Amino acid sequence: MRSLYLGFLFLFLVTSCQQDAPKTESPAPAPPPARVNIPSFDAASAFGYIEQQVAFGPRDPGSDGHRACRDWLIATFESFGARVTAQDFQARDLNNKSYEATNIIASFHPEASRRVLLTAHWDTRAHGDYDPDESKHASPILGADDGGSGVGVLLEVARLLQANPIDLGVDIVLFDAEDQGKNNGEDPMSWCQGAQYWGNKPHVENYMAQFGIHLDMVGAKNPRFGKEGYSRAYAPQIQQKVWGMAQGMGFGMFFVNDLTNPVTDDHKYVNELRRIPTVNIINQPLASETGFGAHWHTHSDGLEIIDQRSLKAVGQVVIATVYNTYMQRF
Numbered sequence: 254m255r256s257l258y259l260g261f262l263f264l265f266l267v268t269s270c271q272q273d274a275p276k277t278e279s280p281a282p283a284p285p286p287a288r289v290n291i292p293s294f295d296a297a298s299a300f301g302y303i304e305q306q307v308a309f310g311p312r313d314p315g316s317d318g319h320r321a322c323r324d325w326l327i328a329t330f331e332s333f334g335a336r337v338t339a340q341d342f343q344a345r346d347l348n349n350k351s352y353e354a355t356n357i358i359a360s361f362h363p364e365a366s367r368r369v370l371l372t373a374h375w376d377t378r379a380h381g382d383y384d385p386d387e388s389k390h391a392s393p394i395l396g397a398d399d400g401g402s403g404v405g406v407l408l409e410v411a412r413l414l415q416a417n418p419i420d421l422g423v424d425i426v427l428f429d430a431e432d433q434g435k436n437n438g439e440d441p442m443s444w445c446q447g448a449q450y451w452g453n454k455p456h457v458e459n460y461m462a463q464f465g466i467h468l469d470m471v472g473a474k475n476p477r478f479g480k481e482g483y484s485r486a487y488a489p490q491i492q493q494k495v496w497g498m499a500q501g502m503g504f505g506m507f508f509v510n511d512l513t514n515p516v517t518d519d520h521k522y523v524n525e526l527r528r529i530p531t532v533n534i535i536n537q538p539l540a541s542e543t544g545f546g547a548h549w550h551t552h553s554d555g556l557e558i559i560d561q562r563s564l565k566a567v568g569q570v571v572i573a574t575v576y577n578t579y580m581q582r583f
């Protein structure tokens with residue numbers, strides 16, 4: 254083995270010497286992207302966007318609040334200079350009755366090939382079926398945290414993208430009909446219907462992004478954003494980078510290294526159907542019977558649950574990820 258190796262090496266040296274041909278001009282390398290400042294995420298502004306959503310009332314598909322919020326989301330993204338696609342589809346409720354639903358997609362630099370995907374769900378649950386008061390199980394929840402918080406953060410991200418333009422494609426996708434699924438575990442596809450629809454039929458044919466970040470229930474006080482199971486399986490490198498960066502930014506009290514349970518959430522379908530490595534930032538508190546906050550799918554999920562420190566941490570991490578990607582530092 255050894256001699257054979259030396260023989261190869263010798264041959265290589267000989268050939269190398271013989272190939273001392275004149276050098277051809279290589280094309281000039283592309284200039285590195287300009288250094289830009291990472292904008293400061295305004296948590297009060299994000300809170301205001303949650304307040305506006307909650308003011309529409311419950312946003313379960315088919316409700317007045319849902320219709321009004323849909324129009325407001327489209328108009329707001331347009332006012333931030335995004336190209337907005339409203340993707341209508343038929344979803345089904347708990348009784349398999351069909352209703353109109355809409356994924357809302359706001360694109361910045363739709364022509365760019367380098368893209369980042371940011372997602373959340375904008376519908377709120379039609380049933381407060383985990384409320385301690387059983388008489389309230391049938392009525393829809395306000396969803397300040399569950400639905401409202403991720404959307405509020407991404408609206409503020411959109412505002413900052415307009416105020417601090419960068420030459421990077423960013424798509425903000427707000428999925429509808431995420432939270433209308435059945436609790437009995439027999440029909441897992443009843444959850445995340447908007448993500449399934451978009452995953453099979455993206456707004457742009459063969460849509461691709463470098464990676465994705467999904468936000469769900471990011472607004473409550475002292476959140477525990479662990480390393481969620483599906484993200485760990487499908488996007489381990491993105492998760493390492495996002496969590497490492499968050500900890501480096503001083504948000505390690507929320508972005509912890511605990512390995513948390515997989516959650517059937519929209520990012521699962523983004524990973525499985527579009528193969529875009531996508532992580533979920535989701536609050537999974539310790540000592541919780543359901544795995545989520547005590548306000549989860551109850552009538553306590555109102556504005557009073559939202560803490561601007563949580564919004565600031567999540568929003569600043571998302572903004573830093575986007576601008577660092579542009580500067581090729583992520």
Ligand SMILES: [Zn+2]
Nearest residue numbers: 378399432550
């Ligand atoms: Zn929910």
